[in-house]
Structure formats: C-alpha cells, structure tokens
Amino acid sequence: MKELGINLKNYSSHSIFQSNDFITSVLISRISKNTNKNIYFIANSSKECSVLIEHLEETFGNETYYLDNEILNSNPTENNKRNKLLNLLFFLGDNQKKIKFIDKDNLNFSFKENLNNKNLYINKKSSNQSRDNLIKNLNKMGYKDTEFTENFGEYSVRGSIIDIYPPNLSLPIRIEFYKDLVSSINEFHVEDGRRSSEEITQLCIADTRGGDASKNNSSIFDQIKDSIIILDYGLSLPIKASQETLLRKKNKIIYLDPITKIKNTKEFIFSISQVEDKFVDSLSSLKKLTKSYDNQSLIVTDKDTREKLKRDLGEDYSPKLQFLDGFLRKSFIIENFKTSVLSFSKAKNLKETVKKFNIEAQTSFKLASFTDLSAGDLIVHKNFGLCIYNGLKNKIINNVPTDFIECEFSLKDLLLIPIDKINLIQKYIGGSKGKNLDTLRSKAWSTKVKRAKKIAQNTAKEILSLYAQRKSTNGFSFKMNQVEISEFENTFEYEETIDQKNAINETYMDMQKIKPMDRLICGDVGFGKTEIALRASYLSCINSKQTILVAPTTLLAHQHFNTFSKRFKDFPVRVESISRFTKTKKLEETLADLSSGRIDILIGTHKALSEKIKLGNLGLIIIDEEHKFGVSAKEKIKQLKKGVDSLSISATPIPRTLQLSLTGLREISLISTPPKERLSIETYIEIYNLKLIKKIISYELKREGRVFFIHNEINTIEKIYQDIKNIYPEEEVAYIHGRMKGEDVETKLRSFIDGNIRILITTTIIEAGIDIKEANTMIINNAQNFGLSDLYQLRGRIGRGKEKGRAYLLIPNKDITQNAKKRLSAIRKLTKLGSGFNIALEDLEIRGAGNLFGTEQSGNIYDVGIEFYLDLLEKEIGKLKNNQQIESLETEIISQISFFIPRKYIESSETRLFYYKKISLINKKEDSIKIIEELLDKFGTVPQEILNLICISEIKIQCERLRVSKIILKKEALIINIKKIGKITNAQIEIINFDAKPSETLEFLSKISKMEDILKSNYEIINDKFIINSKLLL
DSSP: OGGGTOOTTSOOEEEEESOOHHHHHHHHHHHHHTOOSOEEEEESOHHHHHHHHHIIIIISOOOEEEOOHHHHTSOOOHHHHHHHHHHHHHHHSOSSOOEEEEEGGGTTOEESSOOOSOOEEEETTTOOOOHHHHHHHHHHTTOEEOSSOOSTTEEEEETTEEEEOOTTSSSOEEEEEETTEEEEEEEEOTTTOOEEEEEOSEEEEOOOOOOOHHHHOEEHHHHOOSSEEEEETTSOOSSOHHHHHHHHHHSEEEEESOSSOOTTEEEEEOOEEEOOGGGGSSHHHHHHHHHTOSSOEEEEEOHHHHHHHHHHHTTSSGGGEEEEESOOSSOEEEGGGTEEEEEOSSOGGGIIIIISOOSSHHHHHHHHTTTTOOTTOEEEETTTEEEEEEEEEEEEETTEEEEEEEEEOGGGOEEEEEGGGGGGEEEOOSOOTTOOOOOTTSSHHHHHHHHHHHHHHHHHHHHHHHHHHHHHSOOOOOOOOHHHHHHHHTTOOSOOOHHHHHHHHHHHHHHHSSSOOEEEEEEOTTSSHHHHHHHHHHHHHHTTOEEEEEOSSHHHHHHHHHHHHHHTTTTTOOEEEEOTTSOHHHHHHHHHHHHTTOOSEEEESGGGGSTTOOOTTEEEEEEESGGGSOHHHHHHHHHHTTTSEEEEEESSOOHHHHHHHHTTSSEEEEEOOOOTTOOOOEEEEEEOOHHHHHHHHHHHHHTTOEEEEEOOOGGGHHHHHHHHHHHOTTSOEEEEOTTSOHHHHHHHHHHHHHTSOOEEEEOGGGTTSOOOTTEEEEEETTGGGSOHHHHHHHHTTSOOSSSOOEEEEEEOSSOOOHHHHHHHHHHHHOOSTTOHHHHHHHHHHHSHHHHHHOHHHHHHHHHHOHHHHHHHHHHHHHHHHHTSOOOOOOOEEEESSOOSOOTTTOOOHHHHHHHHHHHHTOOSHHHHHHHHHHHHHHHSSOOHHHHHHHHHHHHHHHHHHHTEEEEEEOSSEEEEEEEEETTEEEEEEEEESOOOOHHHHHHHHHTOSOGGGGGGSOOEEETTEEEEEGGGOO
C-alpha cells in the first residue's frame, strides 16, 4: 500500500486514477490483508460487482459478500423480511467476509428494522452464561429453535450442546457446556455437522430482532462506520453532499476515477499501456517481454496452462515471473511500476503439445505419463523393476557430456540409465500403496514379469477370438452415390470441423470395404459425433440396408429420434423408435414393419435388442455412449454386430474399449476440434454449502440462464429440492429421477427446456439426455461418488451456447478416497475442449487394473504397472496376429559424438525429460520434423547435440528393422553387431573409411533393405569380423 501512498490507519481520503478491474481487485485484496476493518465496495452495477468478485475469489482467494438486490427488494413476506434482516446484519457486521459489495442505488436503502439492539457476548473463561440462560437470551434475540442449525438466525439444542448461527458470523457456532459452564466454543460446517479443531475463546452473538422504523428511520448508509469504503465514481452517488462529508468523517474513502477533483484527497495515477494479444502469443515473445522490465511479470492463466508454461519457459526467468490462477480480459503493462500483467488463457504458444490429440494413441499415452514426472515418483525399469526416479544427472564419459536418468532401487542401490535408453523406464501406474521397491540383487522382478506375461497371453487370446470372428466374416460393401450423399450433406446447417470431416471420410471408406466396419468415434460432448452417425445411416439407407441405433437411456434415444426425424424429413427415409414408453399397439406395428423392411432406421434403448425385434436387412449398428450399457446388453450387441458394420460413438470410451483401440484392433477417429464460438467449461471443487449454492444459482439466474443440480440419491432428492426451494421460494424449481413416471419426467423436462422451470434437480438420468443452450451452470452434489467419465459426461450438458459454462463439484467436508481426489483433480485439469480422449487415458490410470482386467488378475498387473502390462499385451496380440514369435530387441548405440539436450538450451530438468521421452517415441521422419519445428518455435535455434539425439532415435528405428543389436559410430568406421545374418549368428560388420556421423549413418541404414545385402559387396574376414570398405559398397 505504501507504493500508492495509502495509510490505512487514518481516515484520509485517496483518489486512484486509470485503474482497471484487475488492478482494483489487487488493491482490494491487499487492503484486506492489511486491515481488520470491513471493506465496502460501492459499485455502479451488479455486473461490475460480479467481475470484481470473480477476480477476488478465484484469483486471490478472498472471501466476499454481495448484498443482492433480490434480497433487499424481495416480496414483503414474513420469511423474506427475516431473511433481509439477517443478511443486513451479516453485511454490516464484523465477520470473516469483510470484503462486501453493494450497488450504489442501494446505499440509501431504508429499512424498518432496528439494527442497534444489544448483542450478546460470551467469554469462555469468565462467562456466567448458563445453558438455560443462553437459550432464554436466544429466544429474546429473535433466534428460531430448529432441529438442525443450517441458516442465519437459527439455533438447536442437543443435550449439553447448543448450535447457533449468528448473522454476524460466516460459520455457525457450537457451544458445549459442562455443569452449566462453557467448556468449548467451535465453528462447525452445516453440510456434515463436524466442528473445526480450532477453539474460540470469546464470541459475539448478534441480536436478530427488528425495531420500528418510525423511531429509527435507518438506512444502510447510516450504519457504515469505521470502515474502508471504495467508491467507483463513474456515476454520482445517490446521497447528498452533507451525507458524503459525514461518510468521510466516519470512514476511510478511496475514490476510483472521480469525475471531478475532490478536495483534501491524495492522488495516485496508474500509467497503463495495452499489450496486443499477438505480442504475447508465442514463447519467444513472452521471454522478450519479461526481459524488458526490471520488475516482475505477472502471468494470469489457468492451472494446467501455468504448469505447461513453467515447464516450457524453464528456469531462466522464474525469479521475475509470478503466476496467478484466474482470468484476464486483456494484457497490459503498468508503466510506472515497470510490470507486465499478461493473459495466457489461450496459451497459443503451446499449440504443438496441447492443441490437438496425437492420432497415434499409444504415443499419447506413453508421453502423457512423463508430463508430470518429478523426482521421488515411482517408475518401472523394464529390466529391473519398480524404483524411484531421482532426476537427470549429467556425466562426462570419455570426454563426452551425457545426461543419465538416476534410478534408486531397494537397499539404496543406484542405477544410471543413458538418456538414449529412456524407453526402458515408465511412470508407475497402479496401486502404489504399500509397494516395495525391487532389488538389483535378485531375480524377483523376472518372476513378476512372467506372471504378468501369462495374464497378457490369456487376455490376448480372449480379445483376438472376439475380434477374429468379425474380421473373418465378410459384410456388405456399401456403394457411394455422391449425388445423393451431397444432397443430404447440404442439409447440415453448420460448417464441419476438420476432425469431423476426417471422421466422416474414414467412416465412408470403412463402409465401402467388404470387411465389417468396427470404428470408434471419440469426440467431446457437443462436437458433432451425431452428424457422423447421420451420414453413415444415410449411406446405409441409399444402399437399401437397415440401421439400428441403441442408446443407454430413454431420454437420449428420444433426442436421437427427434434429431434423425428432423434431418430425414425431406428424404424417403422412415425413422421409428422403441423404448419402455412405446404403447403396445404401436410396438406391434413397428415390429411388423421392421421385419418386412419398411422401416429404415430404428432408434431405441436396450429394448431394441430384444429377441422379438427382427430386422430383415440390417447393415449398420450404431452404439451411443457404449460405456453405459450393462453386461447383458453388451452381449446382445456383440451378437448383433456379427457381419454388420458397427459405429460406436462416445466422449469417454471405457478403458477396455480404449485399450482395444490403442492396440490397433479397432479403428478410432478423434474429434478434438470445437465448433466455432464454443467455450470451455470452468470447473470448481467446493465444500457443500447452502450459501455457496445460493450464490452459484443467483449468478446464473442473473444472466437469464438455467441450472442443473445433480443429486444422484433418489431417497434424499426431495430434501435437496426443499433446501433449494427454501432459498428460492419465488422461483420455479423441480426435480426428476428414474423412478418417476415417464410422462412426468418429460413434462418437467419440457418446462425446463421452455424456461418455465429454471432450476432442475435431477439424478444422472440427465447425463446422456437433453441439450439446452441456456443451461450454463451445473452443480454436482457428492461429486466424489462419480466416475471420471460420468463427471465428464455430466459437465458436457452445459455451456453448449455462447455463454461460458460453469461446473461446481460439491464434496462433503470430510476425507474422501485417494481415487476420488484423483478423479476430481483430473476433471478440473481437463477443462480444455476436446478432453474426452484424455479423460479415458486418466481413467485408465485411476481405475487401475481391478476394473480393467478383473480383480483376480489385478495384483499381478499392479506388480509391473499398467503401462508395462499393456506393452506386454500388445506384444502378445502381435505374436498371435502374426502367428510367430518376435523377439524384442533393444539396440545399444555407442558414439563419440555428443547427443543430449544442453541445460543452457532448456534449463528446466522436467522440460528436458519431457523432450527426451518425446524424442524416444519418434517412429517416422515426420515426427522428427515436428519436434525440431516445435523446439525451434519455443526455444530458438536447435543445438547440434539435440539434432544428433533425434538422429540417434531414427537410427534405432532402422536398427530394429534390420535386427541390429549394437552399433558403434566412429570417426572413420561404423561397426554393426547383428545376432543373425543368413546362417551366421552373432556377426560383426565393420564399414571402414566411413565418417559415422549420426546423419550419415542414418542415411546409410535407410538405404539397406536387409542386412544380407551388405555382404554382397567385397569384404575381408579379420578376427571373425566382416571388413568392408565403404568405397566398395554396392
């Protein structure tokens, strides 16, 4: 505060000029830290309040309170009068929420209640307040006796305990007596009734009675004293000059941008210059900008982007950088503080690593586990087992600097792994609780691998037998009629995204093949998966084939039926649906028309899988949200798919499905491009609190939106309804669940869609259901009980319009399981649009082997880690596919040339490790080019050592292809060891007069089709070694 010349200890006034929302929130937050007084911000509008509150709470972690217009101007019922009084007491009282907001128009709000009644003070050490006396006093002070204390002005008695919620306190109080003496005073939480561990020694309980306004004639303005008032002077206040003078005598006032000069005020003018967005779009521009200022740069971003920025920036500028979680509309520079405040919400500089998903899903999975690997984490060494990652260590070997990965095993044994062998380690994924490190001094690890390998063999056989049936069966080859297809495609009212176009073309190509299609469309909620299903259905129809679409819920099936009916209304395509609500007569007609082929597309729930349903000419089956079907339905789907093209669409495929896609047994299309104007959803994890819920709902209702409240317990959903109804007695609130009559559910949903109901309390019946653009806020109660994909699907129901969606995950104020914490952390982290595929990868880690492979097998899989097990499984599937044993080969490369990432190029060891892993996963030339371009873009000219490393990675690919076990790069020779060449085993070939630089070696190996070809050249045999002059190579 000294920098602005503000002294909080006196009542002198100050004028601040050229501030903005963000600077104002910083000012308020700093004042809050330096004073115990109430801080009142008098704003021009509720919109201004909401912006500042969002900055203060989300970015700076301050608690705030906004005296809502709705509270002050509510209908004068007895309940509303009391509610207004209690909120006025809270607003004007001393409590933890000392930052308080009010609209300027409410400053002169007059009320009939007298707020100056005597309060009750209790001191634990000297109090003469007995239990019975306290109850009498509470009744006198207007408190209501209730069974449970949940709201302002309530109290409840249980034996020697009295719970009270004074309106001057943020949390209710629990007072315990012993023989009429106060033995303890604690705060407690409404949601679970648990008291805090910190004891309170003295307490003020506010009087809740109201007096007669004719005697008091009070206003909010009259009650504000000995406080700090911040006035936004964009418009004049609705008070007289004499009142303002009185206000200044009783309080410290800070004016923001006053219209005219105010006498006797100290002034401070911020010098602000704007930064063009394009100036901070790249990492190099950011580095240049931070170098330009003597003081710090403040980067405002989300948590996920922050961690990536820290990793990518390295440690060069970390002393000058400060990161804040939050949002910033536009970047700017405070010239008189030489400080830049930068928004990196878009994080365009990270486009290479986070903009799109890697189509090669295995690479994505392996790379993802290295993004957050830090010293102390458990890792798996493929040859030696479970160990601790101790970080990167640089050593000089034969005058050549090289990076090594240090691994610590049991008995403190250390192992250094050359960086070119980084593929030997993986981050451990599995049940880490109680895991012992493996030892380098026994063969225990090989025993664990054998057990896991046996399980992989059995799983591979099971998987392949399932999919071999489909691949061995011929299906129908659909013929493309481009004229008819184009006619239907032109009815799509939106522009296809790039990923959508790719997925559509891939689906068309699959359907034209004689082998049955088995494609998984993995796209984020609302990214256009249904359109792909529509195109595939139409191709089936114009080939005189029937299509069946099965969805896990009646609501989703009904929505699909409406969508399909609307799109096909101008085409000779008949669409019908079957669900539990289908009337008997209608069902009989539908069944008859199905078997005779008069229905082209059937949409339904698992009821459509009934044996009674006979499709005369089925050509395509579409399964939506396949992870939601039960075992019985999945078995029926499996039978139905034989010889029929299959299209599965989901935002979060189950891990087993994902696993099959990863191992190449199913085709996968990823839709990760959001439609235009689609915004990501902000996700918050909060403790359940009725006041918080009120605040959340009020925000959404103010912007004319609608609210989903997810409560997945039918037995208690009515209580939640009553709680919400008590908060919003004038608002239309409704609840629905799966046990209600279908007609009732649909009626309430229709009212919600039409806007007649604005708050809908529901079980997960809504999860895969309706699509409402006005619904932009979702509250999920007991979020810890939901699976990761469930949370993701639920969250996807909101934010489908132009407004930013907000999801609040509410948890009880008690310990939740470690897995639940991981799920909630993952869903908050994956806020970027198109995260569905990443969700499935996270789920693969969190659910563990128990769900993936059965509890009997999970222990042995945990021993080796899930990623290592999936590697084993992939190899076993490969062996069975090719009907031959392929021995794995790890080529050893020895070179006198440096190949590593210099620390001066990338300072951060975490970032270097990330790129080491990324380079190790190169499998084609295009990958190398992308990495070089990425490094060039982020860090500047790529050093030769890194180019050598990339080249070495490509050399390994060639060596694996040629079955080379060891290769030595010398200045004048290239030495190649190969286990078998023709009939010769353990052969060694030396190419002399060859400058074995990595680039030349790579070019040489790339031209060899098989190693036997080398021996067609003239050679000598010296000491059992083939010696070939490079000049004589054919």
